[in-house]
Amino acid sequence: MNRLCASICLFTTLAGLQIAAPLALSADERASTDAPLRIDSVLVTVIEQVEVPAREVGQLTNLRVREGMTIERGALLAQIEDSEARLLLKQAQLEYETAQLKAENDVDLRFARKxxxxxNAELQRAKDSIQKYPKSISKTELDRLQLTAEKAELEIEQATEEAKTAQLEAKLKRNAEEIAALAVEKRKVVSPIDGMVVQIMTRTGEWVRPGETVMRLLKLDRLRAEGLINLSLLQERDLKDRPVVLLVNPGTKQEQKFQGKISFVSPEINAVNNQTRVWADIENPDLKLKPGMRASLIIQ
Structure with missing residues (x-):
């Protein structure tokens, strides 16, 4: 009987251990979701690259940059011949100044009011005189004075309308000046981004047309690391905005580390290998990281 009880107790203890073991493993699995993830063989690519076009037709007269130069946004890259456009701008500026002077001139209006x-004063004196001396001024003269006063009033209205017209003409000339200034600006090829000139398609003296690419720029101070991760490793993790470390040449004397964060986790899963794409934006202030490099990505 004692041996039977001992056997039952031993079986119960072993069964309890067998049940407890999976519970301990599940806890370890939950803890592992906070451990860093490592993705090997990620590819470094550019986030932003621009093919800078010409905006006007003409001859390229001045190329300000060369391949490998780092430039800022808004920097002048090249100049298209603009002599005619500058002359038209000067003409538009003079026409606007003339129209503006005319709009500000109120001599006619002040003269009409005077x-x-x-x-009115002559008409009033005539009326006062008639009251004192009824036959001092004829009916014809009184009508003439009345007409003169009404004409002067209409001349005020006419001068006022002409002043409004002159102001509108000045605005039209101002608009024409802005169009001419835009034509000059469109003959400048400027950089839309901070980046590096990596390819020049058109050289000084060559003819360009609107839309033709003059040069290609790459933004290198921030790059993208793209890799694949197995869905089973995500384990309900939210990787968006997680900090990452990019390792180039890991485990060697040439190892380099770059900081960044996850910017995109694809919602699409590859049905064959059960993997999804992950992107991380990597800061590259010293421009040591190059597009095309392969590296390892550690997600914190």
């Missing part, structure tokens, strides 16, 4: 005052 004439109206004088005409």
């Amino acid at each position: 004439s109206h005052e004088v005409a």
Whole structure:
């Protein structure tokens, strides 16, 4: 009987251990979700590259950059011949200045108002004289003075309308000046990004047309590391914005580390290998990291 009880107790203990073991493993698995993930053989690519086009037709007269130069956004890269455009701009500026002076000139309006005052004063004196001396001024003369006063009032309205027209003409000339200035600016080839000139397609003296690529720029101060990760390793993790370390030549004397963060986890899963794409934006202030490099990515 004692041996039977001992056997039952031993079986119960072993069964308890067998049940407890999976629970301990599940806890380890939960803890492992906070461990760093490593993705080997990620590819470094550019995030932003631009093919800078010409915006006007003409001859390229001045090339300001060469391959390998680092430039800032808005920097002048090349110049298209703009002599005619500058002359048209100068003409538009002079026409605007003339129209502006005309719009600001109020001599006609002030003269019309003064004439109206004088005409009203003469009319009033005539009326006062008739009240004192009824036959001192004829009916014809009184009508003439009345007409002169009304004409002066209409001249004020005419001068006011002409002043409004002159202001509108000045605005039209201002608009024409801005169009001419834009034509000059469009003959400048400027950089839309901070980056490096990696390829020049058009040289000084060659003819360009709108839309033709003059040169190609790469933005290198921030690059992208692209890799694949197995879905089973994600384990309900949210990788978006997680900090990462990119290792170039890991385990060697030439090892380099770059900081960044996860910017994209693809929602698409490859049905064959059960993998998904992961992108990380990597800071590259010293431009030591190059597009095309292969590296390892450690997700914190």
